[in-house]
Structures are given as C-alpha cells and as structure tokens.
Amino acid sequence: MKFIELVLQNFGPYAGRQVINLSPEENEKSAPIILFGGMNGGGKTTLMDAIRLALYGQRAQCSTRGNLGYSDFLTQCVNRHTPPTEKTRIELFFEHIEYNQVIKLRIVRYWTANPKDGKDHLGILDGEWPDTALAQTWDEYIENLLPLGISNLFLFDGEQVRELADLDTPPPLVVEAIKSLLGLELVDRLSVDLDVLVSRKRKQLAGAKELADLDEIERKLNKYNDEKEAVIQEIHNLTNQSHIAKKNRQQADHKFLSEGGKIAGEKSQLDQQLEEAKEKAQKQRQSLCELAAGTLSLALIQPLLIEAEIQGEKESRWQQAQAAQNLIKERDRRLLDRLHQLQLTAQKIKQIKTFLDVENQTLAEDIGKPEEFRLGVDAETLKNLSLLLHHQLPLEINQAENQLQYLTEFESEIDSTERQLASAAAPEIYQRLLDAVNEAKDEEIKIKVAAEIADRKKLELENAIAQIKKDLAAYGEEFMNRKNTHHIITSVAKVQKTLQLFREKLTLKKLNKLEIQVTECFRYLLHKSNLVHRVVIDANNYSLSLYDPEGKPVPKHRLSAGEKQLLAIALLWGLARVSGRQLPVAIDTPLGRLDSSHRGNLVEKYFPSASHQVILLSTDTEIGKNEVEKLRELDAIAREYLLKYDPEQRQTIVEEGYFW
Template sequence: MIFKTLTLNNFRVFNGETTIELTPRKQGVFERPIILFGGLNGAGKTSILTAIRLALLGRRALGTVITKKDYQAYLNEQTNNAATKEDPNAEATIQLSFTHTHQGEHKLYKITRTWQAESEEKLTLTVNGVVDEALTNDQVQAFLHELVPPGIGDLFFFDGEKIAELAEDDTGTYLKEAVQKLLGIDIINRLNTDLDIYLKGLGAEAADKDTRKKIQAAEDEKRTITHDVEATRVKIDELGSILTDIKSKIANKEAEIQSQGGAWAETKEQEQAKINDLYELEKELTSKIRHELSGTLPMALAPNAMQGLIDRLSEDQKIKQAKAFGSELNQALPALQDKITANFDEQSSDIMATINSYFGQLTAEYGMASPELDISDSEFALIQAQFKEGQQSQRLLKELSTALEQVQDKLSSLSINIERAPDAADLKELYESLRALEKERDTVSKEYINELLKAKTLKTKELELAKRLEKFYAKLKNNHSADKAVHRVQQSQYVLDDFKTALTELRVTQLEELFVTAYRKLARKEDLKLSAKIDPQSFDVNLVDAQGALINRKSMSAGEKQIFAFAILEALGKLSGKVLPVVVDTPLGRLDSKHRDKLIKHYFPEASEQVILLSTDTEVDQDFYNAIEHQVSHAFEIEFNQATSCSTLREGYFWAELAKEAV
C-alpha cells in the first residue's frame, strides 16, 4: 500500500480544502521513502496522523470501546472552528487515496469520509475512479479493516504517546493483544466458541422435553442478563464520558479562578495573619538592635585601637606591679639581712649578694619605667569587660540584623501576595459555579459507581448461568459422546488448541529474532550483545545480557525504553506480513542525541517503502535533516496563523527548500 494523496476539508486546523501529495518521489533510480512534515507545537502535525487513522480505521481509531453517539460527537469536534462559525452546518471531509494490490490486482482506491453536525457520517469507496455505491458504510469499513486491521494499524500509524505507552508497559498487555491479533489467535478462540455452540445445539436436540425447557429458560435468562450487562456498559461509558467532561470543566474553572488571583484570595486571611506575626517579630528585633546599639557596642567598632589600648594598659599594670614589689622588697630586705647574719655568720654576705642580684634583675626591667596611663586596677578590669561585651554585642547585632532582613523580605513578599488577591466578592460567582460543578461531579460519580456495582452483580449472575448451562451441555455431550459429529468437533478443538500452542511458540521465536535484529540496529554500541526472551504466556519481553541475566526494564532510561518500544513496533510490523506506510508523529522528544541519531539513520529510512514523519524543528533539526536529506522525497512546513487559528502548507522544511527536480 502506498498513500497517494490526502485531502482535508474543514478538518481540525485546516479551513477549506487542502490537498497533500504523499507519493514518494525518486531521484533517478534511487527511492526516497520519507515525506517530512515540519511544524511547531499546535501547528497541525497531529491532524495529519489523525486524518490518516480516521480515514482507514473509522470508529476503531478511537479505541475498541466507543459508542456511536460519542463517535459522532468526536467527529463534530474535528470540524474546523472557523468553518462552523461561518456555517454551523459546515461539512467536513477526509479523503485518502492509495494504491494496493488486492486479490492479485493492483488498484487505486479512494476513501472519503464526510460528516456534518446534524447528520451521520457518510463513507464511500472509489476503485479505479468508480464509486461502489452498492456498499454500505459498514461494508466499506469491513473492507478497510481487511486491508488494515485495527490492531495492525497501531503498529504503523502512531505518535510519541503510543511509543511512551508501549515503553512503560511493564505488564506486557499491549504486546499480548498485538501478538494475538497478528497470529489470528482471536479467530481460533472464536472458532472454538462456535464449535461449543454447535455441540450445545446437538446435545439440546437429543435432550428430553424437561431438560430442553430448563436449558431454554436458562438461555433466555442469560440472554436478558447479557443484554442488561451491555446496556449497563453503555450507560457506564456515557457516565464516564460525562464525568470526564465535568472534570475538564472543573479544571478549566479552577484555572480561571487561578488566573484571576483565586489562589491568592484563598490564602489572603492566612497571609494577613502571618503579616501581623511578622510585624510583632520585626518590632521585637528592632528593639533588641536598639538595646545593643545603646550598650557597649561602640567599644568593638575600633578593634585595633581598643586592642592597642588594652596592651598598653597591661604594660602599665606590669610596671606598677614591679614598682610596688620593689618597694615592698626594699622594706623587707634589712630584716632579712639581720636574720641571715644571725644564722649564717660567715656566709651571710654571700647569701645577701645572691638575693640582691636575683631580685635586682626582676625589678630592673620595669624599675626605671613609668606608666603612661595611670589608671586603677578596677578601671582596667572594667575596660577589658566592656571590650569583650562589645565584641559579643557586635556578633549578636549581626544575627539580629540578618533575622530582621529576613522578616522584612517575608513582609514584602506577603504584602505583594495580598495586593494580588482580589476581593472575595469578585470571585463569588466563579466559586459558586465551581461548587456547582463539584456537586454535579459527585452526583455523577456516585451514579457511575452504582452502575459499576450493578454491572458487577449482573456479570456475576451471567457467569453463574453460564456455568449452569455448561453443566447441562456437558451432561448432554457425555450422553452423546459416541456421536460422530461430537467426536469430530472435539477432535477439531484438540487440534485447534495444539495448533494455537505451536503457532504461538513459532511466532514468539520469530518475534524474538526480529526484535533482537531491530533493537541491535537502534541501540548504542554497548548494548549490541543484548538478546531477548519473550514469555509465550504473558508475552512480556525481557532483555538478556551477554551472561544470560535478565535486565530490569524499570532501570532503563526513558530514551532506552523508547528505543525498546520502536524495536517492538518494527518487529511486530514485520511479523504481521503487512506492507503498509509508516506514519510517526513527534517521536523523538525523550531521546538523547545518540538514540536520535540511530533512529534518524537506521529506522525511518528503512521502516517502510513510504514513511511519513511529523516533526518539530527541535526533533529533526538541521543536523538530523542533513543526515537524512538524501532519503527525503519531499517536505512540507505547516504554518499556523494566529489571527485565523488555522494552518496552511508550503513545500519545504523550515530552513530548507527541497530540490524541485526530484520526481
């Protein structure tokens, strides 16, 4: 399959009709598979992906569980706003033409989806220029699902969110669903179910009247309950949609309140109380600072001069002490001499000479000096104490000043917050509407939970009836086990189970090989020795290092997980056997430069014969563009007009005009 053209009319950001040429061009004999779309966020890149998915998959593009009503509402939301303002009943159209070989014939197909606000979607199929008017919408969609099964479409048409979802899926759920669809296991399961129904029918035909009556009553009751379960499920989906809408309105209302200063208004009283406390603290700190300033603080303002003064006074004290000691010594020496003469008659003169020499040296240093500042000992002690207190006061003053500065900063910030806060009366209406929405949310939420409980009860009863019927049919089947038809059906079911097991194991092995090939191609050099092991029951993919140890995927970086997801998608796509275009929207956001380089060079150019890449200028930047330019068929830049809120296309990619000679 190759996409030829995509025509959008009043679709999302594209007002009026826009036709996009998608056929890959060649340069000589060389294929150029990449069609590159560039656009800033919000310009309309996702509109291209959405249009392609919607054209081919229809309602299933939105998921497996969506009501017809929700689908119609979704389509109406996709109609361009400018078009609906001009004409409330404006028509929107998606038209995708593509070539495809079907049943051995190469044909040109054109799918057209058209819708309006008050009418259902119209779906037409044109084959080689001829509209097949005999087909209904459902028949056309069934044909498209044959070409692109919904589960397969997700492997070829995806965006960054799908990559992230697959990368973070530690349960293997997504992979299991994809593999089952690829292998056709769902068809085998359905065939098994149909064979069970056939067996039940055989048994019922041979049962006695009373047993048939009981079976019929149980089947009728089960059918009624199944209908109630489905109706409840629809009601749950509707309530879920309503609940989501209410939550969105609540979020918008909260955002509106925030934009008008609601956050400040909610805390205004608290902020005012904080300000009052801070004013008291400021007053207390100011008082303490004044107290320190009026005390001994000035003594510490000239520390060098004060230390010099104390040193001088200390020297004066030593001089005074030496003189006092000398005076007292002179008074005591005569008595000492008499004592020594009396006790040491012959040696008294030598002893006195030694004593005079010793004390003479002690008093000689300060004996001739005089104190410069003659103050008392108590006055000197007072000066020392005041200097020390001044130093302590200086440290305390610094701490108090820092605390006061912090308090004043907080006061300034709180004052600004209070000024921002509007009066409560200004927000009254907004808060009232928010409370009303919250009340509505609670009511709907309660109803939603009740419906869930109801569905659970009904489902339990349905399962009980199913078990009861199973016992009836098992008994009947045993009674007719000799019947050839029963025997053949049972043998067929055994064969189907064996076939499913063998097919699963074979395909899982193939998938492992394809995944490893893809992963090694995209991973960094240090990861090339990794292999993979896929559990055939859970379908969880485990990376295995060179020593055979499992690698915890949770420990991988976001970029490594995305490469992991790309490798899974490529492997699944190849396993499907489908040859489809690949459409990727903004896939590089969480990747580092090395991983981006691998994708740019080894994934996109080789992913398919046609690769439609939707990127911002920061994803495929000038360096990456230069690396794949030889693979780019042509490019478009999506330009968004702020005035009209609509987008237009021009050929080229931001800074680059592609060569026009490529055909």
C-alpha cells in the first residue's frame, strides 16, 4: 500500500483546497521519507487525523475527537472561514497490489457543519469512475488492507511512543493489535462460532421447557456479553482519561514547582533553617573573635617574630661562644704555668704560646660578633618564642581557617535559603497553585477508582458468563439425547480444548518470531549494543523483559528515558515487520525526549528503513538542521513540506521546502 496524494479542503486550519503530493517517487528516483515541518499547533496532528478519517470514517481514532459524537466531531473539523456554499472535504489517493495488479483508489469524504444525518458522505473512485458497491462495503474492504486494530502500529505519534515506553505492560490497544497481527483473534473467533453452533444444536434437540430455559440462559448470556463489551469500552475510555489526567497532574506539579509553590509550602521550614544557619554563623564569628583576641593576632607580625627568633638564636650562640672562649684562655694560662714548672726551654714555651695565640685568634674570628647586638634575650624567652612560632600559632591559624570555612558554608547556606524564600510564591498564588495540584490529583484518583470498579465489574461479568456456559453445558449433558447432534455438542468441547492448546502453542511460536524481530530492531537502534542481548515477551500480558549477554535480567529502570523510547519504537517496528504487510508509516513528533546519540540512531537507522513510505511530521527542534542534512546526505527524503501557520487568521498553508 502506498499513499499518493492527500487533498484537504476547509479541514481544520487548512482553508480552501490544498493538494499534497505524498508519492515517494520523484523524477524516476525513489526515497522513503515525506518530511513535514511545522511548529506546535500548526496542523501536523491534523494531517494525521485526516489520513485516519479518510480511511476509517466514524471508526477513526482521531486525536481531537475525545468523547465527541461523530456529528459533533465533523462540525469541529470545519474550518472557521469556510464559505456557506462550500463543503469540508478530504481525499486520500492511494494504490495497493491486488491479485498481482496495481489498484489505484481515491477515498472522498465531504460534509457540512452540523450534518443532518450525523455523518459524512463517502465516495470511492476507481480511476475516474465512482465505485458505489465498494463505497457501501468500504469498512470490510479497508479491514483487509489496513485493519483498524493494527493502524496504530503504522500511524502513530511521539506521545503514543512515550506512553508505551513508560508502561510496564502494553496498553489494551497495543495488546489487541499484537493479537490481531499474530492471528490469535481467528482462534478466539472460531471458539465463539463453535459456541453459536452448539447453541443452535441445543435448540434443535431441546423440548419446549428446555427451549424456554435455554432461551432465558442465552438471553442472560447475550446481556452479559453486551455489558462486558460496554465495560471494555468504558475501561478503554477511562484509560485514555487516565493518561490525560496523569499528564494534567504532571503539568500542575511542574507549574507548582516552577512558580514557587513548593517553596511557599515549605516557607516556615525554610525560615527556621535560615535562623539556624544565621545562629551558627554568628557563633562562628564569635569564636573567630575570641581567637583573634588571643595570641592569634601575632600572626599579623609572624615574619617579624621569625626574624627576632633568628636574631635571638645568633646572639645566644655568640654569648655561649664567648663563655667558651674565656674558659679556653684560662686553660691556656694554666697550661703555660705547668710548662714553666716542667723547665722547658724558653724557646719551646714561646713556640707553644704562639701556637695557642694563633688558635685563639682563629677561634675568635670564627665566632665573630653580631652586626647588631639589639635583643639580649635570655634562653627562657627564646624558648617561649620558638614554642609560639612552631606550635601554638600554627595550631590557632589552623583552627581559624577551619572555623572560617564553616562560616563560609553557613553564609552560603544563608544565601541559598534567602534566594529560595525570595522565589516563593505569594500566599494567594500559592493557594491557587496548590488547589490546581489537588484538583488534578483528585481527578486522577477519581479516574483510577472508576477504572478499578470497571475492572472488577468486567471480572464479575466474565465469571457470570463462565457460569452460564457451564449451565449450557449441563443442558447439553442432561437433555441432549439425539446421537449425531449430541456427538457434535460433545465434540465441540474437545475441539475448544484443542483450540486452546493450539492457541497457546501458536502464541509461543508467533511470539518467538516477534521477540527475534524486536531484539534485532532494538539492538540495531541502541548505541549500547552489549546492554541487551535478548528481548522476551510474556505470553500472558505481553510485557517486555530484557536480558544481557550472560542471560541475566536487565531491569527496565536501568534504561534511560531515551532508551525506553527506542524499545517502544523497536516493539512497533518489530510488529510491523512480523505482520508481513507493506504499509506506509506515519509518525507525528517522532523524536520526543531522545538525547543526541539516540536521536542520531533513529534518524540514520530507523526512518530510512521503517517502510517503503515514511511520513514524518516534525517541529524545528526535533528534526533540526543537522538531522535533515543527514537525511539528505543519505538520499532518504523524497519530498519536503513546511506548514506555515498564521496565528491571527488561525490558518495553515502547505508550502514546499523545510525550515532549512
């Protein structure tokens, strides 16, 4: 299947008639990507809704429909500047292969504001000729080409991928799409058809009373089935509402934080914290003052004290040397007296005296004298000075530095707390923000409670349906005596058991193929190729489990937000590949919260390979200048369009070209 052309006339922000060529072929060259650029609110999502609406009409899951009825939704889609004489119109021209032949069809839907019959008018053109029969059976026809159940796997947006990435198990829509792609719904449908067959056979065999009882039981069964379908639809609606409520609550929380609501709520605690910090800072200042009042102030003249210590030591050494020199002279005198007593010759005594005089002279010269003898300190004073300089003063300086560091930290804490208090919201703004947060939380809780009640009701209905089926089976055993029909009824139970076994084995086989494809896609997209070796899909709830090369589980919380988003894209990509259908892929706001590395992988590896036709609807910050130039280098872009939005007229015009 391939989209060739989309025509919008007075649809949403698109005034007048605008024709968009979607063909991936241009001048005998083929490239998969059709790139649309537009700012938020400029009409990108409207293009996606137009494709869905053209294909599925009233069944389309459009983003802006919500709980609106189809008539109200169509009225909402009419451009505000539409002349009274003109209609709103969507045309989707596409081609597909049928019995080895190329079939080209144009879907045409048109309507006016407040349509009388509550729906649009559908026309199908085969070439230039209307095909009335095909228009009447269009829903069945499109289900064979692109079933509604799997359309979200091919036509999706970044928000859908982000929600899928954040959930531990896929949402019901994705689960149903998985079952549809794997062919499991055929088994379920066959089981239901067998129940219908057994019901008919029972009616053939039952008497009047049994027939009345059977009718009553089947009436209850049909009633419970209808109620179950209604509850399933309610659960689906509540799931959508829950996502919206969660998003609103997150926005309220973010606004509460960004506008100072949280700080305003903690004001009394912050005030107390500020006072404590100021008190600690004051204590540190007082302690520093006490230190400064003692010997610490001598640190200001520490160089002079060191100089005094050096001078004192010099003078002390000189005094000691002088005392020693006097002792030596006294010894020399006694030595000479002794030599005279020994009656040495005068010549020898003179030589010895000369020698001693020379030695004493040399010693006196070696000792020298201080240039200035100004201190005259005693040994005790010099010892105290040394103790002050080398022990007491360094200790007090270290204490002062530590206390100064503490003071700096307290002052930083004071500054930080005062800045926080300055950014606190005013009381009236705080109350308004708090009310918005509480209201969003209450709405989210209310929807969750309603969803839990609906789930319990669904379980009760399933139990009631199971009990009724048991009652019907009892009728089959108790009252059905005709051999052939009874054989059919009893055989159906065996067939259904076999079908259940077949379904389980088929599920495992199909899921194994899907696991291989998802693993291959995820590893291809992920730049950490050794992080995940295998992706396993649970056969019951279809949740994903990751395993490393050693076979150990990889907790999902270890993945970054971008990696989770790549895993969600890998799941959608793997499902599309397993389906075997050659279908276009359309992606709205495709890059979300991916970092540059993951964004590059997605641009280079996924977009050019996702399908033979890939329609991308992006803002200027998602597929930016670098990304679009990379795609151009890869020759992956067939056409580029820019959605130019006029905020005053609230209208969008489609022009060729991109932001750059």
